[in-house]
Amino acid sequence: xxxxxxxxxxxxxxxxxxxxxxxxxxxxxxxxxxxxxxxxxxxxxxxxxxxxxxxxxxxxxxxxxxxxxxxxxxxxxxxxxxxxxxxxxxxxxxxxxxxxxxxxxxxxxxxxxxxxxxxxxxxxxxxxxxxxxxxxxxxxxxxxxxxxxxxxxxxxxxxxxxxxxxxxxxxxxxxxxxxxxxxxxxxxxxxxxxxxxxxxxxxxxxxxxxxxxxxxxxxxxxxxxxxxxxxxxxxxxxxxxxxxxxxxxxxxxxxxxxxxxxxxxxxxxxxxxxxxxxxxxxxxxxxxxxxxxxxxxxxxxxxxxxxxxxxxxxxxxxxxxxx
Amino acid sequence: xxxxxxxxxxxxxxxxxxxxxxxxxxxxxxxxxxxxxxxxxxxxxxxxxxxxxxxxxxxxxxxxxxxxxxxxxxxxxxxxxxxxxxxxxxxxxxxxxxxxxxxxxxxxxxxxxxxxxxxxxxxxxxxxxxxxxxxxxxxxxxxxxxxxxxxxxxxxxxxxxxxxxxxxxxxxxxxxxxxxxxxxxxxxxxxxxxxxxxxxxxxxxxxxxxxxxxxxxxxxxxxxxxxxxxxxxxxxxxxxxxxxxxxxxxxxxxxxxxxxxxxxxxxxxxxxxxxxxxxxxxxxxxxxxxxxxxxxxxxxxxxxxxxxxxxxxxxxxxxxxxxxxxxxxxxxxxxxxxxxxxxxxxxxxxxxxxxxxxxxxxxxxxxxxxxxxxxxxxxxxxxxxxxxxxxxxxxxxxxxxxxxxxxxxxxxxxxxxxxxxxx
Numbered sequence: 199x200x201x202x203x204x205x206x207x208x209x210x211x212x213x214x215x216x217x218x219x220x221x222x223x224x225x226x227x228x229x230x231x232x233x234x235x236x237x238x239x240x241x242x243x244x245x246x247x248x249x250x251x252x253x254x255x256x257x258x259x260x261x262x263x264x265x266x267x268x269x270x271x272x273x274x275x276x277x278x279x280x281x282x283x284x285x286x287x288x289x290x291x292x293x294x295x296x297x298x299x300x301x302x303x304x305x306x307x308x309x310x311x312x313x314x315x316x317x318x319x320x321x322x323x324x325x326x327x328x329x330x331x332x333x334x335x336x337x338x339x340x341x342x343x344x345x346x347x348x349x350x351x352x353x354x355x356x357x358x359x360x361x362x363x364x365x366x367x368x369x370x371x372x373x374x375x376x377x378x379x380x381x382x383x384x385x386x387x388x389x390x391x392x393x394x395x396x397x398x399x400x401x402x403x404x405x406x407x408x409x410x411x412x413x414x415x416x417x418x419x420x421x422x423x424x425x426x427x428x429x430x431x432x433x434x435x436x437x438x439x440x441x442x443x444x445x446x447x448x449x450x451x452x453x454x455x456x457x458x459x460x461x462x463x464x465x466x467x468x469x470x471x472x473x474x475x476x477x478x479x480x481x482x483x484x485x486x487x488x489x490x491x492x493x494x495x496x497x498x499x500x501x502x503x504x505x506x507x508x509x510x511x512x513x514x515x516x517x518x519x520x521x
Numbered sequence: 522x523x524x525x526x527x528x529x530x531x532x533x534x535x536x537x538x539x540x541x542x543x544x545x546x547x548x549x550x551x552x553x554x555x556x557x558x559x560x561x562x563x564x565x566x567x568x569x570x571x572x573x574x575x576x577x578x579x580x581x582x583x584x585x586x587x588x589x590x591x592x593x594x595x596x597x598x599x600x601x602x603x604x605x606x607x608x609x610x611x612x613x614x615x616x617x618x619x620x621x622x623x624x625x626x627x628x629x630x631x632x633x634x635x636x637x638x639x640x641x642x643x644x645x646x647x648x649x650x651x652x653x654x655x656x657x658x659x660x661x662x663x664x665x666x667x668x669x670x671x672x673x674x675x676x677x678x679x680x681x682x683x684x685x686x687x688x689x690x691x692x693x694x695x696x697x698x699x700x701x702x703x704x705x706x707x708x709x710x711x712x713x714x715x716x717x718x719x720x721x722x723x724x725x726x727x728x729x730x731x732x733x734x735x736x737x738x739x740x741x742x743x744x745x746x747x748x749x750x751x752x753x754x755x756x757x758x759x760x761x762x763x764x765x766x767x768x769x770x771x772x773x774x775x776x777x778x779x780x781x782x783x784x785x786x787x788x789x790x791x792x793x794x795x796x797x798x799x800x801x802x803x804x805x806x807x808x809x810x811x812x813x814x815x816x817x818x819x820x821x822x823x824x825x826x827x828x829x830x831x832x833x834x835x836x837x838x839x840x841x842x843x844x845x846x847x848x849x850x851x852x853x854x855x856x857x858x859x860x861x862x863x864x865x866x867x868x869x870x871x872x873x874x875x876x877x878x879x880x881x882x883x884x885x886x887x888x889x890x891x892x893x894x895x896x897x898x899x900x901x902x903x904x905x906x907x908x909x910x911x912x913x914x915x916x917x918x919x920x921x922x923x924x925x926x927x928x929x930x931x932x933x934x935x936x937x938x939x940x941x942x943x944x
Contacts, residue, residue, distance in 0.1 A: 225716070302831070302834070302835050302839075303835060304835065322836060323838065325707075325718045325790065325837060325838065326717070326789065326790025326836060326837045327837075327838075329790055330837070344718075345718055345719070345838065346719075346720075347717055348718070379715075380718075382718055408714070409710060409711060409714075409715060410711055410712030413712040413716075414716060
């Protein structure tokens with residue numbers, strides 16, 4: 199049951215911890231909770247600019263990065279965040295592990311937990327996998343991407359990046375462009391940005407806009423210019439090249455022509471900020487020049503990713519300590 | 522034995538009458554008012570006695586998957602649920618695609634209170650390519666043909682199957698789904714799947730196939746039966762086809778009129794909310810009830826689909842489709858259909874007793890002196906909570922544990938066996 203999986207830890211007097219045991223997604227986060235993560239992340243970001251980047255905050259906390267799907271940047275980002283908080287870190291990736299021997303996720307997780315771990319960061323192809331894990335293990339679970347469901351720390355780092363550039367989320371216009379149907383990044387951003395009061399537009403070919411997307415509180419359009427007009431932040435999603443064979447769009451060339459953001463768009467929309475969760479396919483979602491443009495903040499997102507993950511680990515570690 | 526004070530229900534005639542029934546040697550020895558005999562007597566006051574019920578869509582898993590269910594445990598589950606007959610689907614290993622497997626299944630059920638009628642494959646190996654030996658399968662005791670779980674994709678094969686089976690006067694039961702429209706879905710495609718990021722199964726995949734099979738049935742004159750109908754538009758297609766005189770019938774599973782796709786989210790991706798066809802929307806649930814009410818949907822079934830706990834205790838995308846249903850069939854029907862005023866008790870029992878046998882060309886048991894005793898004893902008002910201890914199936918995959926049921930099947934009598942749900 200959702201109510202059990204997201205069990206709140208005991209009420210505390212101060213407002214410096216998340217009153218949750220796990221971070222599974224942003225769908226039920228409110229503004230205060232998100233603001234708490236962002237403000238905590240800003241504090242940790244200061245640490246990242248010091249000559250000595252390590253703090254003792256999570257000393258003696260053991261974190262396992264359980265990655266059943268290949269990922270470079272998210273795994274490294276989590277690992278760096280853990281190390282900078284002085285946690286003990288173990289990496290587990292699906293290739294060359296017991297998974298290839300047919301072990302179930304439940305058994306894998308329970309075996310690893312038997313080695314006495316405190317927190318699990320999980321990336322898995324199945325939606326709901328992080329929540330499922332909470333029913334298998336006692337450890338604190340952080341979702342690092344479950345299928346097309348959620349990728350909450352990505353959403354939070356995107357919001358931190360926006361908050362660096364804009365005074366307020368209230369009335370901020372954000373357009374998410376690409377394969378909305380298969381994007382966990384899109385979902386976490388939609389849930390989080392809506393909670394903060396931003397206006398979200400999603401844009402992509404009709405084959406990539408899932409049915410009922412408007413019911414998530416967004417505007418949907420197939421026209422890129424409609425998405426960019428009056429827009430403050432355009433977030434282009436990575437086109438997963440392996441999906442091309444599924445026939446969601448005819449060719450990369452046609453995709454770029456209709457949905458790729460080029461220099462002409464940056465000229466037409468003078469204040470437009472460009473974001474991308476990476477890795478970028480240059481010349482597909484974004485023209486190569488746009489990737490390197492001063493109004494593209496893709497590398498800021500990456501830096502903020504480490505800070506946000508430090509904040510999330512720190513805020514949830516209170517749940518480890520309270521046991 | 523003597524069943525005293527029960528209300529004997531004749532669903533074929535839609536009549537009920539308070540009568541005592543005396544059973545000797547498996548037959549109804551006497552029936553009448555105020556019978557007395559110096560034999561074991563059961564007080565049936567406040568309960569109905571109807572001809573035994575039949576679930577025309579179950580998976581008994583034997584042969585091949587005995588770790589999920591056996592014919593014996595499946596029959597125990599059926600008896601608990603008030604059924605004295607089931608028709609079992611052929612997706613076993615080996616599949617029921619040769620006469621020896623048909624005979625094996627029937628033989629395995631001989632020592633139980635439940636008549637087991639095998640449904641044999643449409644195609645050899647359920648591969649959707651060549652017709653199975655339908656005539657021989659029918660001679661062995663098969664009552665219908667289906668590649669359930671593997672929808673017949675090739676329209677040409679479906680044409681031949683309907684032509685050939687019409688010669689045998691037996692229906693083809695199709696799992697209605699165009700797989701081109703559902704390459705890899707895990708739940709109903711709609712606003713909930715969009716929110717959860719779960720690949721969807723569109724209602725369209727079912728409706729397109731129903732439409733196709735209506736046309737082929739009309740062309741060939743064969744009898745097509747829609748397995749586990751789940752969408753509002755599918756019901757409407759069947760309704761119009763019936764008006765047009767097409768030889769078509771339809772069944773609905775209890776979970777498809779009790780639960781919606783919201784359940785997947787509410788339970789946090791519980792794999793006991795994953796079945797095929799998937800739980801749909803409230804609009805579809807309402808259409809199932811209307812279809813039952815106006816006769817578009819002929820029968821109520823369960824698609825009882827046992828899976829071992831280790832198979833279901835996995836992440837949502839990896840879990841097999843299906844839930845068990847025999848034990849909860851009447852409690853859900855009582856709550857959603859009878860108590861909710863969709864059908865009377867007699868009408869609901871008709872969908873569980875008369876319709877399945879009519880579709881499969883089987884004799885409906887009768888309650889009269891001299892007839893073999895084939896009975897279900899039940900009520901339609903007991904409110905009870907379904908618990909794990911009630912499960913008789915070898916598998917436990919049900920979303921209904923902890924749910925309120927209305928109406929209870931108390932016992933069945935068939936083939937000389939008297940089985941009480943709880944002794």
